[in-house]
Amino acid sequence: MTAIDDGLDTRPDPPAAVSTPEPGSQLVDRSIGDLIREVRKLDARQVELILQHQRQHGTRFGDAAIALKLASRDDVLWALSQQFHYPYAAEGGRGDLSNELVTATDPFSDAAEVFRDVRSQLLMGVLAPDQPRRALAILSPDVGDGKTYFAANLAVAFSQLGESTLLIDADMRTPRQHMLFGMQPGTGLSNILAGRAAADVEQDVPGLPGLSLLTVGTLPPNPLELMQRPSFSFLMQDVLTRFDHVVVDTPAGVRGADSRVLAARCGAALVIGRRNRTRMDALQDLVQQIGRSHAKIAGVLLNEH
Template sequence: MNIIETENKAPLKTVSSSIGHLLLDMGKITEKDAERILKFQKEKSMRFGEAALALGFVSIEDINQALSYQFDYPYITPDKASFNTGLIAAFDPFSKQVESLRSLRTQLILRWFERGFKTIAVSSAREADGASLLASNLAVVFSQLGERTLLIDANLRDPSQHKLFKLNNHHGLSDILVGRASTDVVVRIPSLLNLSILTAGATPPNPQELLNKDALDDLLNSFAEHYDVIIIDTSPLLQSSDAQIVAKKVGGVLISTLQNITTLKDTQEAYEACRSLGIDVQVALNAG
């Protein structure tokens, strides 16, 4: 058992600063604002961002966010987004909690993805063990690394990724598997550049049968041609066989555990249930 602690605008051609381009693309300033900033910048011999701050067009948070895009490390501010604040990797990327997530990301790269795999399932023993939040935050930190990342909600019994990212869930994975939708229902997250989400879709009466379909294998193989990392959120291991079905298809599972909540007995039982099927298992210890 491996334990891991754990709408676009065309920018002005006259805006030479990449910060200026980013602020325009982010909708923080208008083209008219940019013209005034450029004039003030030239008069005062200062950087574009400093001029924009001095004129009151943007805040220091706006500048920091633009810098994060400039250095390929996007994040968002809680007051400017509709995401659930549990997505700490998106809102507070320099916190100790997210540093632990980055360490987990590194361990997964070394122990799983560098072995040639692109897809991993994320599950837990029980519902309260934090698998969905772990999956979503891991997807964010992989996207921040510059990896084309797809997060799939395969918890067809009690999906939550659409709630965390505040997305429409009218069509998703279940609809693709029965031929009622295409991969066009995958949603790109503009504020997180390299992150895309496939929600669970309509709740089916037969989740195990759907996940057992060859259509899921075909879908994952197709996604692997377009994404570097695919993270699949699944239902709890000890509450149904859904997670084992998905994990068996992709070869590996990351089991989320929460300090003072997840019992050793449950963790061991979930681990053994997967290993008996030949599934590679990683375990993430989360402070909660």
């Protein structure tokens, strides 16, 4: 599978913030021209100039607007994303989303395209419709390999299919998913496993329809013991009936057996290494250990982020 590029160096200025429509709204019936006119607040004279240029050169409305410098390329991409309900957080409307979430903040970049490619390979492999229902655990040998970054962006990519997606932060040692999405840790996984919360405390991610996050919750003193409780298996069975896709972020392999236990409970595992940093023997050892469990290995990726 392909190594990850961390994106483009230069990007056009995105449009001002506009709320993302909920799936099923009537926005899909609106033209690209209407959307660009609304976001750029174009008056009738400017619209007529664009239409004249469009007729003279036989181009699309968006291309004509760009040529006349009445809109940017990102305006057109944003309008397309709105028309087809493709979740996209423009710069003015990103809220507290981290720039690491390239699939949400820069979904037309090279880096985001890699996540879509990985998503496609997974959907033709261990997560194919004819396969048993599985969650996907994201593992890495060491801290700093990019595992959390990868899990978050892959979850966003799945949600952009228009299918319900749950991202579970199961790293009960160094959780970070809530920070990437600008959300409060609140009640989460540890509280469920300890019997102190119901199994439906996941939070919807603002601006990204279809994506929910189950945070770690309270940091427990005994994370491995919590993961090995039957309640974790019951939780996975429950979320797999309520969500189309489930992605699970795990602790780094150096933290102990947590990630291997989680992989076995999820049913599928994707292993992440970092180019010029991860030791090959550590990567091979982790893959071999997963291979001795019931988890299906979806693949091994080298991260350049």
